[in-house]
Amino acid sequence: MAMQVKERPVPNGVVLELTGDLTYANREQFKTAVEAIRQKGCRHLILNMSEVRFVDSSGLGLLALVSQNFKLGQGKVSMLKPQSYVREIMSLANIQKLIPVYDNEQDALASQQRAA
Amino acid sequence: MPSTSVEQTAQVARQTVLIVDDEPTARIALAARLKRMGYRVIEAVDGKSGLDALRRERPDLTILDWMMPEIDGPSFCERVRQDPELLTSQILMMTSHDQPEQIAEGLARGADDFLSKAASKYEITARVQSGIRAATLIRRLEDATGEIRRKQEVLERELQSAARYVESLLPAPGIVLPGVQMVHAYRPSLGLGGDLFNIVSWGDGVLGLYLLDASGHGVSPALRSASLSTFLRRGNLLRHVGSTDPGSILTEANKQFPLTEDGNYFTIIFARLDMRTRTLSYATAGHNGAFLQRASGEFRWMTRPNLPLGFDASTVYVTTDLTIAPGDRLYLLSDGLYEVPDASGELWGQDRLEETIRGFGPRPLTEVVAGSIEEAIRWQGHEQFPDDVALMGVEVTAAVV
Numbered sequence: 001m002a003m004q005v006k007e008r009p010v011p012n013g014v015v016l017e018l019t020g021d022l023t024y025a026n027r028e029q030f031k032t033a034v035e036a037i038r039q040k041g042c043r044h045l046i047l048n049m050s051e052v053r054f055v056d057s058s059g060l061g062l063l064a065l066v067s068q069n070f071k072l073g074q075g076k077v078s079m080l081k082p083q084s085y086v087r088e089i090m091s092l093a094n095i096q097k098l099i100p101v102y103d104n105e106q107d108a109l110a111s112q113q114r115a116a
Numbered sequence: 117m118p119s120t121s122v123e124q125t126a127q128v129a130r131q132t133v134l135i136v137d138d139e140p141t142a143r144i145a146l147a148a149r150l151k152r153m154g155y156r157v158i159e160a161v162d163g164k165s166g167l168d169a170l171r172r173e174r175p176d177l178t179i180l181d182w183m184m185p186e187i188d189g190p191s192f193c194e195r196v197r198q199d200p201e202l203l204t205s206q207i208l209m210m211t212s213h214d215q216p217e218q219i220a221e222g223l224a225r226g227a228d229d230f231l232s233k234a235a236s237k238y239e240i241t242a243r244v245q246s247g248i249r250a251a252t253l254i255r256r257l258e259d260a261t262g263e264i265r266r267k268q269e270v271l272e273r274e275l276q277s278a279a280r281y282v283e284s285l286l287p288a289p290g291i292v293l294p295g296v297q298m299v300h301a302y303r304p305s306l307g308l309g310g311d312l313f314n315i316v317s318w319g320d321g322v323l324g325l326y327l328l329d330a331s332g333h334g335v336s337p338a339l340r341s342a343s344l345s346t347f348l349r350r351g352n353l354l355r356h357v358g359s360t361d362p363g364s365i366l367t368e369a370n371k372q373f374p375l376t377e378d379g380n381y382f383t384i385i386f387a388r389l390d391m392r393t394r395t396l397s398y399a400t401a402g403h404n405g406a407f408l409q410r411a412s413g414e415f416r417w418m419t420r421p422n423l424p425l426g427f428d429a430s431t432v433y434v435t436t437d438l439t440i441a442p443g444d445r446l447y448l449l450s451d452g453l454y455e456v457p458d459a460s461g462e463l464w465g466q467d468r469l470e471e472t473i474r475g476f477g478p479r480p481l482t483e484v485v486a487g488s489i490e491e492a493i494r495w496q497g498h499e500q501f502p503d504d505v506a507l508m509g510v511e512v513t514a515a516v517v
Contacts, residue, residue, distance in 0.1 A: 061424075062379040064423075092419070
């Protein structure tokens with residue numbers, strides 16, 4: 001399934017609403033969208049995963065890559081509401097160690113303020 | 117001016133038109149006209165010799181009479197369209213009675229265009245030129261396709277050669293240490309795989325075993341796998357890690373193999389079998405395909421949630437120790453073995469794999485390894501795995517010192 005990305009500014013960050021599959025086939029689209037946000041100087045990227053059905057091994061790698069790139073610019077990446085299947089894949093690879101997972105946007109935003 | 121017109125004629129003259137018509141007057145008249153237009157013309161007096169000429173000369177355009185004895189125009193077209201070598205020929209069908217139904221029948225049976233025998237000189241010129249134009253485009257397409265096919269063959273030969281190299285890196289099955297038997301199966305999805313496994317002989321009854329899976333598709337994962345397996349050679353590990361401890365090895369490999377710029381990485385399990393102390397030690401990095409089947413029947417998946425290699429340079433991978441006894445079997449595998457979908461998309465899954473292996477009971481390890489692959493193939497309904505499949509089975513035989 002193709003992926004749609006929609007970007008929404010929030011205080012001190014950007015929420016990226018993802019719809020579809022985060023997979024090998026959609027890697028360029030995801031990378032381009034995230035890179036554009038990072039280049040604009042965003043310090044906190046919040047990936048809303050609530051409409052993502054599937055993440056494959058390439059998708060996992062991209063999440064790790066995005067998290068590393070934001071960290072290099074003193075930024076951070078958070079994840080919002082992954083579906084249970086995606087959550088399971090993430091936890092098998094321990095991704096939450098790199099990208100904290102939140103169940104609502106307020107908590108994700110609050111984490112940034114604490115960090116700052 | 118005359119010189120220009122001669123040049124033009126010379127240019128068009130390279131194009132060949134075949135005229136198939138049993139009626140000499142019409143054929144000769146048309147041939148004369150086409151020659152005046154600068155085309156090279158071949159004449160055939162009936163359908164059979166027309167087909168021979170078509171095969172022999174491969175003309176740019178064939179002008180065909182409808183009414184002919186034995187093979188008539190439409191039958192001629194049908195034969196051409198059924199012949200893989202001729203089917204792209206451009207055919208212009210001539211007829212004296214151009215009823216719409218007849219035209220439709222002629223087109224349906226394989227003609228590309230129609231020309232009335234009563235057509236004006238201008239119409240004949242225009243239709244012949246249009247046919248030649250189409251023929252030129254088709255020929256160009258055929259040339260490009262042929263070129264692509266030749267290049268594809270070269271690439272495939274190179275991939276096969278690379279695949280043979282990767283397979284030459286795999287360990288030989290058999291007794292890998294006194295009291296330890298190893299069997300494996302390897303089914304790369306594209307001929308050239310990103311999954312790799314091997315054994316490291318530490319000496320003194322100690323053996324290292326690993327199975328790694330490079331993310332991504334195609335040539336790049338295979339190159340990266342070969343590179344990591346070079347890192348995991350005995351001499352290199354002694355030099356760079358200075359220890360046979362699986363956790364220390366993965367902690368160092370994690371530093372040496374960061375994410376690629378495309379976000380590609382490895383998952384891996386590294387195990388150490390120490391026959392002196394009957395200990396199996398292992399560490400995993402994002403790899404979920406490993407389990408121990410004890411002689412007692414206990415089944416233990418050796419998974420723990422942790423990061424794949426390259427995700428975070430500060431990760432410390434931890435070693436887990438298990439005691440082993442004669443008859444215990446260790447299996448290392450890639451997720452490609454159980455993540456195979458059936459026709460409805462349902463994955464075979466770890467549970468069914470476990471059930472299958474339990475079902476084999478104490479049957480010889482070689483049968484279990486081959487049988488598990490067969491069962492996955494049965495589930496998906498075909499031989500071609502969507503992802504690389506590697507399975508290594510290791511048994512601590514009863515005859516341990």
